Amino acid sequence: MKVLSFYSTTVGKKLVMAITGLILAVFVLGHMAGNLQIYQGPEKLNHYAELLRVSMPLLWTVRIVLLLSVLLHIVAAVQVTLQNWRSRPKKYAVSAYQEADIASRTMIWGGLVVAAFVVYHLLHLTLGTAHGSFKPGDVYHNVVAGFQVPLVSLFYIVANVLLALHLYHGMWSWFQTLGFSHPKYNRARRVFATVYAVVIAVGNISIPVSVLAGWVK
Amino acid sequence: MKLTLHIWRQKGPQEPGRFVKYELDKVNEHMSFLEMLDVLNQELIARGEEPVAFDHDCREGICGACSMVINGIAHGPQRATTTCQLHMRHFKDGDVIYIEPWRAKAFPIVKDLIVDRSAFDRIIAAGGFISVRTGSAPEANSIPVPKDVAELAMDAAECIGCGACVAACPNGAAMLFVAAKVSHLNLLPQGQPERFIRVKAMVEAMEREQFGSCSNHRECEAACPKGISVSFIARMNRDYRKALWKTVEHQGGKAEGISQFRG
Numbered sequence: 489m490k491v492l493s494f495y496s497t498t499v500g501k502k503l504v505m506a507i508t509g510l511i512l513a514v515f516v517l518g519h520m521a522g523n524l525q526i527y528q529g530p531e532k533l534n535h536y537a538e539l540l541r542v543s544m545p546l547l548w549t550v551r552i553v554l555l556l557s558v559l560l561h562i563v564a565a566v567q568v569t570l571q572n573w574r575s576r577p578k579k580y581a582v583s584a585y586q587e588a589d590i591a592s593r594t595m596i597w598g599g600l601v602v603a604a605f606v607v608y609h610l611l612h613l614t615l616g617t618a619h620g621s622f623k624p625g626d627v628y629h630n631v632v633a634g635f636q637v638p639l640v641s642l643f644y645i646v647a648n649v650l651l652a653l654h655l656y657h658g659m660w661s662w663f664q665t666l667g668f669s670h671p672k673y674n675r676a677r678r679v680f681a682t683v684y685a686v687v688i689a690v691g692n693i694s695i696p697v698s699v700l701a702g703w704v705k
Numbered sequence: 706m707k708l709t710l711h712i713w714r715q716k717g718p719q720e721p722g723r724f725v726k727y728e729l730d731k732v733n734e735h736m737s738f739l740e741m742l743d744v745l746n747q748e749l750i751a752r753g754e755e756p757v758a759f760d761h762d763c764r765e766g767i768c769g770a771c772s773m774v775i776n777g778i779a780h781g782p783q784r785a786t787t788t789c790q791l792h793m794r795h796f797k798d799g800d801v802i803y804i805e806p807w808r809a810k811a812f813p814i815v816k817d818l819i820v821d822r823s824a825f826d827r828i829i830a831a832g833g834f835i836s837v838r839t840g841s842a843p844e845a846n847s848i849p850v851p852k853d854v855a856e857l858a859m860d861a862a863e864c865i866g867c868g869a870c871v872a873a874c875p876n877g878a879a880m881l882f883v884a885a886k887v888s889h890l891n892l893l894p895q896g897q898p899e900r901f902i903r904v905k906a907m908v909e910a911m912e913r914e915q916f917g918s919c920s921n922h923r924e925c926e927a928a929c930p931k932g933i934s935v936s937f938i939a940r941m942n943r944d945y946r947k948a949l950w951k952t953v954e955h956q957g958g959k960a961e962g963i964s965q966f967r968g
Contacts, residue, residue: 490949491949494945494948494949496909496912497908497909497911497912497945498878498912498917498918498919499880499908499918499919499941499942499945500945501918502918502919502942503942503945503946568917568918571915571917571918572875572876572877572878572917572918572920574810574915574917575809575810575811575876575877575878575915575916575917576808576809576810576875576876576877576917577810578808579808580774580777580805580808581711581724581803581805582774582776582777582803582805583777584776584777584778585875585922585924586778586873586924586927586928587922587923587924587926587927588875588922588923588924592920592921592922593875593922595920657921660921661920661921663939664919664921664935664938664939664942665919665921665939665942666942666943666946667939667940667941667942667943667944667945667946668939668943669935669936669939669940670936671936674936
């Protein structure tokens, strides 16, 4: 099949990673923005949570798109990473990076930690099985009670720092992979990716920090 | 100046290699890096030892033969410079220099610092050409090419196929080389008829050689002696994406490269 023949190359795999990564990044932004309603009190946040579940077909459509994106993103990432390792069986004795930064060099590792975090996050605040006092429907209580455990908050904070690093490279990189490059806006790509990563990190991390500090209770 | 060199020595493709340490006195700062190695080799020959094998040809920065990783950087520390054009004035007295061959599965070591780069030739053979009638030269102005397009195509065509992009890429990817070769033809009117089958054929040929994938580290651009921009990689990605709906696959043909897409 034609699509499969395109996917067989790393250029094709990277195209899939760019598109799925973009879907996930847009979701992460929306998820963060919605959750900031915690600062408007329990009624507002719990009402927002109810709103998301008004239409089950819509909810499951979104969930399936996200799940497929996550799976394709990870499968392609593992495939290209393994090929990259095979492409350089013998390492250099001296390595000196000139442009590659910590973000671009840790995509696979940061990505895998974030993936593990997402599983924990779903068990913690969606299903509640990894939560001490989970009350279905009372999102505000679940978040506040969950983040009052310092170790849990710490994991959320660390995962979000890694997510920001992942986005810092990814939100710049997808332009390149999808072929959007022009001297007119190439500089803006780096600014865009930096702002995107910082906004996500600050927005998300502010919630456990506010709970631990007692500003949200 | 006085230098301590650690050079990768390997007798043949199947032999195990190792670093050998050489002390070199009286290195003149006006020497090129290759002339410095020539001086070392003269000393080795005088001592009855095997000289260090390295690739070189034009020694004026346009052939792409000289290939070595100097202290972790392909073609050494000077940007946009081939090893033959790198002068010893960029080093200091007492420096310790590690010299290694390009390291990639697709570039097997032949001997010491020499690697086999014929993988690049096979990628070019798959689509790095245009199909035109040979014979009398065409009238120069019969196909107008806008100035900026010609300039951009020339920027891509500057690629000398040295393989520094592969050597520098943490993934051992050949994306910058292939992107430059695809772009310089795909930008020009003469390259249009085969534009989309070219990009697909050359990317597939690249994959067959087991190069790595592009992580957009931009190490290739930093190492490229011709300063070729990674924006050509974006351009190739764009053409590859478009090729998804602009090419038709024919049944049966087993030939690789552009010919496989012909009826």
